[in-house]
Amino acid sequence: MIREARPEDAPALIELERLCPEMGRAAVRIDLRVDHFGLASRYPGSRGYVALADDGSAIIGTVFSSVAPTQLNGRLLPAAYLFSLRVHPSYRRRGVASTLIAHACERALVEVGALTAWAAIVEGNDASLQTAERSGFVRIRDLRAKILLGGLACPDTLSILGRIGACPDTLPIIRRIGAWPHLATRPASLSDLPALADASNRFHARHNFWRPKTSQRLQTELETLRRSPRDIEVALTTEGTALAAASALEVARIARLRLVGLRGLPNLVNRLLSPLFGLFPLNALLVHHYFSPPDQPAVGAALIQALHRRYLPPSWAAIIVVDPLDPVSNALDLLWGISGRVHLVVKGDESIDRSRPSYLP
Ligand SMILES: CC(C)(COP(=O)(O)OP(=O)(O)OC[C@H]1O[C@@H](n2cnc3c(N)ncnc32)[C@H](O)[C@@H]1OP(=O)(O)O)[C@@H](O)C(=O)NCCC(=O)NCCS
Structure with a gap:
């Protein structure tokens, strides 16, 4: 089950973050001093979604999405930037991340007509890259x-x-x-x-x-x-x-x-x-x-x-x-x-003009 994240989820999300070191060339454990809502508000139009265990008791995954007018091929269109994707280690490879991504993309489409979503993945995070590719994202660029x-x-x-x-x-x-x-x-x-x-x-x-x-x-x-x-x-x-x-x-x-x-x-x-x-x-x-x-x-x-x-x-x-x-x-x-x-991955109808530089928020 997926629902929107609420302020009272903050402690569970901080714990989830601690359990999910992002694995690039190095695995880094993150102990947040601010909650996810504080972090997410640095991006415009941010909201979080959480996946709950079958009995609805525990948060087993999360993703945040910032939906705002975004420059795409010289036009300003609504688009979603996905970040803070995390799935509890005991619940991986069961489609939790894929469901969260699909949900965030669907909300952005339904609410403001955003047809494009993008995300950034550090080099070496193969699980994340493969998850994104399985969800229809294409690696369009490698940022330095x-x-x-x-x-x-x-x-x-x-x-x-x-x-x-x-x-x-x-x-x-x-x-x-x-x-x-x-x-x-x-x-x-x-x-x-x-x-x-x-x-x-x-x-x-x-x-x-x-x-x-x-x-x-x-x-x-x-x-x-x-x-x-x-x-x-x-x-x-x-x-x-x-x-x-x-x-x-x-x-x-x-x-x-x-x-x-x-x-x-x-x-x-x-x-x-x-x-x-x-x-x-x-x-x-x-x-x-x-x-x-x-x-x-x-x-x-x-x-x-x-x-x-x-x-x-x-x-x-x-x-x-x-x-x-x-x-x-x-x-x-x-x-x-x-x-x-850092790999930039994009999903959407708009074919991105690769002769333009990309910006990572
Ligand atoms: C990346 C992450 C979110 C994936 O979550 P997940 O719920 O296990 O992903 P899904 O079950 O939806 O996987 C969908 C597909 O992605 C691919 N995939 C996911 N994890 C993979 C792995 N470790 N190795 C290879 N392929 C993988 C598979 O093709 C998988 O489909 P399959 O299981 O039917 O083969 C999770 O591993 C995680 O929390 N990692 C630590 C935090 C992190 O790196 N977040 C991403 C930051 S950009």
């Missing part, structure tokens, strides 16, 4: 995920290491960066939000899956995740106007993440290593670009670093996900880090 490691990614550290010859590998990177722009940056304030919303709508005008933002929407996104406009860094031109902007979310504010295993290692080795994994909470910073000058990737790169530096040392790793066709992708080429992929 980059994990930037704090101290190492700072150009100052790179040049010092390069100069003393401690790390000759850094020299080509320094050359590639060339004259790293000395960028004046500052945290944003509430009064910046209208201009930031406008500039990011212009920047994403061609992107598929972008939902045009208002300053009110930006403010809601920030507030629901325990942030404020100060979590946005703005790069300024010499005249003081905004040249680029990006926001950061310290994952530790909303969840405690622990590595529970690495894909490829035998179970026994993972079990032996687990006390060691437990010693290192994963304090990551999620970075979202609002806009950046497409022809100056070094500005985008310098902005990401300026933002990251503010949250060091606790958030030693910054994670950023962009489409390879997004201009910000060129900025990532200039930064050191570990690369991965």
Whole structure:
């Protein structure tokens, strides 16, 4: 049985999240500090659905869906972004996830005529990818995920290491960066939000899956995740106007993440290593670009670093996900880090124009 999630489901959903480490290249256990409803409200038009055990007593699965006007091939159409799909380990391979997905898609169709649904799946999460494909989703794109490691990614550290010859590998990177722009940056304030919303709508005008933002929407996104406009860094031109902007979310504010295993290692080795994994909470910073000058990737790169530096040392790793066709992708080429992929899967009548970059909310 499927029904809409209710606020009183919050503790059961938090427990379900804990039992369902998302398995990509690494399995990460998530202990949420906010409930799913708080998390979901960062997306417009969000609601959750839960699957109940046969006797109706326990929640055995969930999915959330955010339905809102979305850019698809240059038009603004209602579409559903599905996220937080979880099924209790004891109830897997019985069609629970497929039923939840079908239900969320049907509600979006019936309520606002949304014919398109999409979702993001981290590389290596084969169960999730196969579930999506069985539900009629097609993998249309691989987004680039980059994990930037704090101290190492700072150009100052790179040049010092390069100069003393401690790390000759850094020299080509320094050359590639060339004259790293000395960028004046500052945290944003509430009064910046209208201009930031406008500039990011212009920047994403061609992107598929972008939902045009208002300053009110930006403010809601920030507030629901325990942030404020100060979590946005703005790069300024010499005249003081905004040249680029990006926001950061310290994952530790909303969840405690622990590595529970690495894909490829035998179970026994993972079990032996687990006390060691437990010693290192994963304090990551999620970075979202609002806009950046497409022809100056070094500005985008310098902005990401300026933002990251503010949250060091606790958030030693910054994670950023962009489409390879997004201009910000060129900025990532200039930064050191570990690369991965996030699969974008889509279901619907609209055949997605793959020459346009996609946006991940
Ligand atoms: C991914 C997940 C939601 C699937 O839930 P589920 O209820 O077991 O999925 P379904 O029973 O609806 O599976 C439908 C089909 O998907 C495929 N599939 C699902 N899990 C699979 C697995 N582990 N390996 C291979 N194929 C799988 C199968 O084709 C399956 O049909 P079949 O059982 O008739 O062969 C569940 O494994 C889970 O909660 N994982 C951890 C959290 C997570 O990664 N969430 C997704 C984030 S994007």
